[in-house]
Amino acid sequence: MKLYSYFRSSAAYRVRIALNLKGIAAEQQAVHLVKPDPLPAFRRDVSPQGLIPAIEDQDGLIVQSVAIMEYLEERQPDPPLLPQGLAERAYVRAAALLVACDIHPLANLRVLRYLKHELGHDQDEVDTWYRHWVEDGLGRLEAFVAGSGRSGRFVHGDAPSMADCCLVPQLFNARRLNCAIDAFPTLLAIDAECAGLEAFRQAHPSVQPDAE
Amino acid sequence: MKLYSYFRSSAAYRVRIALNLKGIAAEQQAVHLVKPDPLPAFRRDVSPQGLIPAIEDQDGLIVQSVAIMEYLEERQPDPPLLPQGLAERAYVRAAALLVACDIHPLANLRVLRYLKHELGHDQDEVDTWYRHWVEDGLGRLEAFVAGSGRSGRFVHGDAPSMADCCLVPQLFNARRLNCAIDAFPTLLAIDAECAGLEAFRQAHPSVQPDAE
Incomplete structure (x- = not known):
């Protein structure tokens, strides 16, 4: 799995925690959100909407941190990110x-x-x-x-x-x-x-x- | 089920659609978000954080429109609000x-x-x-x-x-x-x-x- 991240992005930080809690190894690719060049390249090559964080695996590119966490939960339920009930x-x-x-x-x-x-x-x-x-x-x-x-x-x-x-x-x-x-x-x-x-x-x- | 709603709230509108798609009947109680009196009463009697929309049933008070939709989906999967896959x-x-x-x-x-x-x-x-x-x-x-x-x-x-x-x-x-x-x-x-x-x-x- 690949994780498109920016170290200071709060939403990327959420996903990094979730991946670690699940014990899912992800190759991290940084997209600097403040420098002028990385984002246009990311839009051209990966995500036209320029959405960070994003993960990429056999199910394609998945965006929006909360949707990513729900996806991780469904793909690998254990250990859970949501309680029972x-x-x-x-x-x-x-x-x-x-x-x-x-x-x-x-x-x-x-x-x-x-x-x-x-x-x-x-x-x-x-x-x-x-x-x-x-x-x-x-x-x-x-x-x-x-x-x-x-x-x-x-x-x-x-x-x-x-x-x-x-x-x-x-x-x-x-x-x-x-x-x-x-x-x-x-x-x-x-x-x-x-x-x-x-x-x-x-x-x-x-x-x-x-x-x- | 009870729905705390305000006709003009975009988030309440989401929940009303979801309830209708599921065919779940909810008794609607309006909480006017612009007039001065209804919100303090709602905070006092129902939700200290004053969060609209909210639903209330055997599982207690549930807030945040997206969390409410996920709850409705888990409680009554059919017809689904999320696809397979x-x-x-x-x-x-x-x-x-x-x-x-x-x-x-x-x-x-x-x-x-x-x-x-x-x-x-x-x-x-x-x-x-x-x-x-x-x-x-x-x-x-x-x-x-x-x-x-x-x-x-x-x-x-x-x-x-x-x-x-x-x-x-x-x-x-x-x-x-x-x-x-x-x-x-x-x-x-x-x-x-x-x-x-x-x-x-x-x-x-x-x-x-x-x-x-």
Whole structure:
């Protein structure tokens, strides 16, 4: 399997964790999202929509980090990224999507660039935007997870799931951009548990082949 | 089953279509997202995070439209919202998530409000933002679907799926905000097919009990 990744992409980070948790070896090909040349070449040769992350194997090119995790789960169910039980699975997916739909898209590189270049906001205003949505979203996720009665060492019980794959990269970015995250003790405790697992450590942006 | 909905919410519209396609009857309870009173009451009585749409049944309260659709699919597989085949399922999920993660979050009511009230943009600038992200995202979805070799009358072949549940509400909103959508012939043809199905027609915002 091939993984098209960018070390700093939050969505690629999710997929790297999921692959590691599953124990699936993937040959990583870096596509630098900030330098001018790699993305046009990737669009020409691999994915016309330029979607990162993507994986490629016998089923072709698969995009969208949450769709990739669902695919990995169906292709190799063990160890699972989703718990047993319909209610439990819905809870994990909802937590994952709280990050993937409600937080990350607003803090994306292309959005921050648009605020700066097209709307003329200075870096301070862009940073304020970033912190607003990330802190707002993490606050809702904290309440959702803490109030669920379903969390344990991880978002669901004592095994990592799709939701932890989404949470950890979002917290990594929140720290990088100096968001106030002290108010989210449940999420921080889960993050600390994840940091103890090799699957999460080896997916960290700082240890990727294309890390700067 | 109970559905907490708001007639104009794009995510609630997705869930209404999915319920109709499955033939699952749900008692609809409207939560007006613009009037000042309903949301606090909903937060107090039902969902502390105030997440709309939500469904409630024997498995408790389930939130996040994509998680709700996956739940409905697992609870009642027939008729399916996902095709057979791992690659095909990944394609449908990716198309659904292109809308749910890459388009809709940037065109959300709370984001448009923030641009206006916190960042001081006038209505023209807010509308330009809206059209930019919706047209950009639909353009990528058009290329993704048209280039997949997998579309037919619907996003995948000749049966509606999770992806159509996401596409139709997004196009409805795009029209409402005067986005330029003529450049997306594949998506428009699928939208026209969907408009011929009772499941989609009865989920339309204009025929909901809380429609204004």
